[in-house]
Amino acid sequence: MMRYCRDVGMQPLYAIKLIMNEIKIFCPATIANLSCGFDVLGLCLETAGDEMIIRKSDKKGVRITKIVGADLPLETEKNVAGVAALAMLDAVETEFGFEIEIYKNIKAGSGIGSSAASSAGAVFGINELLGQPFTRKELVLFAMQGEKLASGNAHADNVAPALLGGFTLVRSSSPLDIVKIQSPSELYATVVHPQIELKTSDARSVLKQTVSLKSAITQWGNVGGLIAGLYTQDYELIGRSLHDEIVEPLRSVLIPGFDLIKKTAYENGALGSGISGSGPSIFALSKGKETAEKIGKAMSAIYDEMNLPYEVHVSKVNDEGMKIIAP
Ligand code: ADP
Numbered sequence: 001m002m003r004y005c006r007d008v009g010m011q012p013l014y015a016i017k018l019i020m021n022e023i024k025i026f027c028p029a030t031i032a033n034l035s036c037g038f039d040v041l042g043l044c045l046e047t048a049g050d051e052m053i054i055r056k057s058d059k060k061g062v063r064i065t066k067i068v069g070a071d072l073p074l075e076t077e078k079n080v081a082g083v084a085a086l087a088m089l090d091a092v093e094t095e096f097g098f099e100i101e102i103y104k105n106i107k108a109g110s111g112i113g114s115s116a117a118s119s120a121g122a123v124f125g126i127n128e129l130l131g132q133p134f135t136r137k138e139l140v141l142f143a144m145q146g147e148k149l150a151s152g153n154a155h156a157d158n159v160a161p162a163l164l165g166g167f168t169l170v171r172s173s174s175p176l177d178i179v180k181i182q183s184p185s186e187l188y189a190t191v192v193h194p195q196i197e198l199k200t201s202d203a204r205s206v207l208k209q210t211v212s213l214k215s216a217i218t219q220w221g222n223v224g225g226l227i228a229g230l231y232t233q234d235y236e237l238i239g240r241s242l243h244d245e246i247v248e249p250l251r252s253v254l255i256p257g258f259d260l261i262k263k264t265a266y267e268n269g270a271l272g273s274g275i276s277g278s279g280p281s282i283f284a285l286s287k288g289k290e291t292a293e294k295i296g297k298a299m300s301a302i303y304d305e306m307n308l309p310y311e312v313h314v315s316k317v318n319d320e321g322m323k324i325i326a327p
Contacts, residue, residue, distance in 0.1 A: 001127065005297055006015060006039070007010065007050045008247050014092065014205075015275055016092045016094055016131075016133055016140065016315055017068070017130075017131070018094075018096070018129055018131075019129065020129050020327070021055055021056045021128070021129070021327070022053065022054070022055035022056070022129075022327075023053070023054050023055075023125050023128050023129055023130075023324060023325055023326070024028065024040070024051060024053050024100075024298045024324070024325045024326040024327075025051065025052050025053075025054070025121055025125050025310045025321050025322060025323065025325060026049050026050075026119060026126060026322065027049050027050040027051065027052055027118065027121035027124075027162065027322060027327050028044050028045050028046065028048070028049040028108045028117065028161075028162055028165075028318055028322065028325075029045045029112040029114075029116035029117060029191075029230050029313070030042050030043065030044050030045060030046035030112060030113035030116055030117075030160045030162050030174075030277075030278070031043050031112060031113075031158075031161075031189060031191065031226065031276045031281075031283050032113065032157040032161075033247070033275065033278075034074070034158065034167075034226070034242070034244060034274070035222070035226075035241075035242045035243055035244040035248065035272060035274035035276070036101055036222035036223045036226060036241060036242065036244050037157075038167070038219075038244065038247045039155060039157055040157060040170045040171070040223070041071045041157065041167065041169055041170075041171070041226070042113075042157045042158055042160060042161035042163075042167070042168050042170075042222070042278060043110070043146050043161050043166065043167045043168075043183075043290050043317055043320050044161040044162060044165045044166060044168075044314050044319075044320075045191070045313065045315040045317075045318055046315045046318035047189075047313055047314065047315040047316075048105065048106060048112060048115045048191070048313040048319070049067075049085075049105060049117060049135045049154075050094075050102065050103055050104050050105050050106055050114075050118065050121065050126055050135075050300060051325065052081070052100060052102050052104075052118070052121045052122070052292040053100070053101040053102040053103075053180065054098055054100050054101075054122070054125035054126060054129060055098065055099050055129075056096050056097075056098060056099075056100055056129060057096060057097045057099045057197075058096055058097075059081065059096075059097050060094070060095070060096065060097040060120075061076070061086075061089075061097040062076050062078060062082050062085040062089065062097060062098050062099075062100065063082075063097070063099050063100070064076060064079050064081060064082050064099075064100050064101075064102065065099045065100065065208055065228050066101040066102070067079075067101075067102045067104065067206065068101075068102070068103045068104065068289055068308050068319065069103055069104035069105060070102075070104035070107070072102070072104070072108065074153050074176070079102075079118070079149075080115045080119045080122075080146030080149050080150050080159075081100050081102060081118040081119060081121065081122035081146065082100070082122070083119070083145055083146045083148075083149045084118075084119040084120070084123050084142050084143045084145055084146030085098060085100065085122040085123060085126055085143075087123075087141075087142040087146075087315055088113065088122075088123045088126060088134075088139070088142040088322060089126075089143035090129070090309070091134075091142070092133060093313065094130070094312065095099065095104070097105040098124075098126055098129070098224075100122055101136075102118055102121075103203070104230040106226075107193070107195075109165065109197060109199065109274045110193045110280075110281055111193070111198070111199065111221045111275070111277035111278055111279045111280055112168055112191060112193065112276055112277060112281050112282035112313075113158035113161075113162060113216060113277065114158075115147060115149075115150035115151070115158075115274045116143070116146075116147060116158030116159045116162050117162055118146065119143040119145075119146025119147055119150075120139070120143040120146075120158075120162040120322060121142075121162075122143075122146070122151045123139045123143050123163075124136070124163060124322040128324060131221050136163045136204035136322075137178055138165075138166050138204070139162075139163055140156050140159055140160050140176065140178055141162055141176055141281055142171060143156075143159035143162075143163065144159060144173075144176075144218070145290065146159075149162060150200075151200050152174070152201075153320065154172055155170075155173065155192070155296045155299065156170045156176065156178060157170055157245065158277065159273065160178045160324060161186070162321060163182050163321050163322055164178065164321050165180075165318055165319045165320045165321030165322075165325075166181065166182070166183055166318070166319045166321070167181040167182075167183050167230055168179055168180055168315060169179065169227065169238045170183055170299065175326055177254040177260050181224055181227055181230050181231070181255055182231050183241065183317050183319075184230070184233040184235065184287075186288050187230075187238075187253050187285060187286075187287065187312075187317050188237075188285070188286050188287070188288060188289055188291070188292035188316055188317070189283055189284070189286075189292065189314075189315050189316075189317065190270075190283065190284045190286065190292045190293075190299065190312065190313070190314050190315065191276055191281050191282070191283045191313045191315075192261065192281065192282050192296070192299040192300070192303065192310055192312050193280065193310060193311045193312075193313075194255065194256055194257070194281075194303055194309075195308070195310060196255075196280050196308070197307040198254055198255070198278070198279050198280040200278045201257060202252060202254070203251055203279055204278065205277035205303060206250045206251060206253075206254065207212060207247060207250060207251075208250070209245050210285075213229050215245050215294070216246075216320065218243075218245055219244070219245065219246055222241040222244075223240075224241075224255070225237055225241035226238060226241035226242065229241055235271055236271075236286050238272070238285065239285075240272070241272075242271060242272020242274065242285065242310050243272070243305070244275075246285075247275075248275055251275055251278070251279055252275060252279075254279060254280070255275065255279050255280045255282065256300055256306065256308060257308070258275075258282060260302055261273070261299050261302055261303075262274070262284075263300070264295075264299060264325040265282075265284035265295050266296070268291070268294045268295045268298045269286055269287075269291040269295065270284035270285065270286050271284075271285045271286055272284070272285050273285075278285075279316060281300070283309055284299075290313070292314045292315075293314050294311045296313075296314045299309050299312060300312055306310050317324070
């Protein structure tokens with residue numbers, strides 16, 4: 001009991017009361033890795049995401065009562081939303097429980113944080129009903145338990161931007177140390193999701209366990225450059241830093257048309273382009289909505305030509321993260 005509190009050095013909370021009975025929230029999609037920032041960087045999207053309704057129940061515990069838009073398990077322990085919520089309720093003592101309805105728009109396995117939207121959404125929603133006993137940063141730890149169910153690994157690179165908004169850096173996952181990074185207001189993301197199945201486990205299995213010192217130096221130079229570029233609103237520096245010579249060369253072969261999509265993104269004004277999360281989605285960052293939309297059209301034309309079904313999202317960086325839609 002209360003082990004998650006100890007992990008983050010929090011005091012367990014007792015006899016917490018409700019301030020609302022029901023809440024409807026928007027749970028944003030996220031792009032993890034961002035080329036050079038494998039497993040540490042992520043950003044939050046504004047125009048792609050799920051919705052959830054969370055309400056108080058007189059019965060203790062957590063129940064998933066409805067899932068619309070995806071074929072996912074209703075059993076609490078098999079759904080990332082249920083697991084994350086249980087981890088949180090391990091840290092607060094309440095006389096009641098919660099029911100969760102999930103309205104999925106983000107396809108599972110798309111590489112834009114489908115499981116993270118549900119893990120983070122469940123703990124955000126319950127925290128709001130309880131009058132915010134935890135900060136958004138503290139909620140990351142509970143949400144990570146949902147991610148552990150989805151991928152076997154309690155990673156924070158999608159749940160941190162989903163909860164905090166904007167760009168986030170996981171400086172350390174144990175002990176957890178998350179930093180929100182400022183970003184320029186005109187930064188847009190374009191994401192194309194080719195509708196093929198690419199399991200996270202397969203995308204992980206192609207990775208090597210060691211890297212050369214030369215590649216490591218290039219990579220941490222780029223991570224530093226990207227962070228500096230975001231803070232100083234230096235779009236050119238952001239572009240120069242969006243490179244990945246460690247993971248992308250191994251993973252990109254699993255994604256149809258990757259090289260062509262990336263080349264086209266650059267030709268249409270992208271600052272940089274790479275694999276979103278573990279794929280198969282491909283992202284591009286650009287300055288301004290017009291360029292982001294142009295890139296989206298050019299990417300679509302390639303998959304149209306290849307006769308491959310796809311989805312495209314064009315979104316400003318969402319600085320707010322999870323938000324309440326109702327009441
Ligand atoms: P993405 O690549 O888009 O981030 P993930 O691969 O992280 O998606 O997560 C998808 C996995 O998590 C699938 O195996 C799916 O069955 C499982 N899962 C369990 N509950 C949920 C949920 N509420 N939302 C999305 N995926 C879930």
